[in-house]
Amino acid sequence: AQSVTQPDARVTVSEGASLQLRCKYSSSGTPYLFWYVQYPRQGLQLLLKYYSGDPVVQGVNGFEAEFSKSNSSFHLRKASVHWSDSAVYFCVLSAGSGTYQRFGTGTKLQVVP
C-alpha cells in the first residue's frame, strides 16, 4: 500500500530561523517523492522531487529535502526562512507507472517576525 504521513499540521517558525517539515512514506516499490507548496488562494506548485541518486535534493527558493530509505522519510529543510515562505506544504508519493499521486495532509507553515 502507498501512503504519506505528515505528522505536523502546523509549524510556526521565526523569520531567519531554520526549518524542517517532516514526511514519512510507505511504498511497496521504488517511490518518486515530491514536495509541493500552496500559497494562499493558489494552486499547488512543485518545490522539488526525488527518485534516485544523491539523497539530498535541491529545490527552488533555497529548499532542500533528504531522502532516507531506512527511515522511510523525505523531510523538507530550509536554512533560513522568510515571511513569504508562509504557505501549506504537501509531501507527495508516486509509485508505479500510470498511477496517481498520493498526497499528505499538508503542513501549514507560519513564519513570524
Next chain:
Amino acid sequence: DAGVTQTPRHEVAEKGQTIILKCEPVSGHNDLFWYRQTKIQGLELLSYFRSKSLMEDGGAFKDRFKAEMLNSSFSTLKIQPTEPKDSAVYLCASRLGTNSGNTLYFGEGSRLIVV
C-alpha cells in the same frame, strides 16, 4: 506556455443546483486530474484521465460527481445536485504522461460555496 486554467474561480450555488466546473490542461499533457480540497479532508482525488480515458473515478464521489474529458484540451466536472457538504475548492491538475516522476501542474482552483 499557458498553465492550467480553471473557471469559474468562485461559485455560489443553492442546494440542489447543478454546477459545472471547467478545466483547460497544459497543452500537450496527457493526464488530467480533479481533486477536492477541504480543510478537514485535505486533497481527495475525484477523477483521473489518461489520454481522455477515465482511469480512476474516486469511488466515493461517483454518486453526484461526474467528470468528463471531451477532448484533450478541455474537461468538465459536474456536480448534480449540489449539497452544502460539497463546499470546497476544486483543483484541476495535468501532467505530461504516466511516468511517475512527471510533475503535476495545478490550476488556481474553483471555490464552490453551496448554501
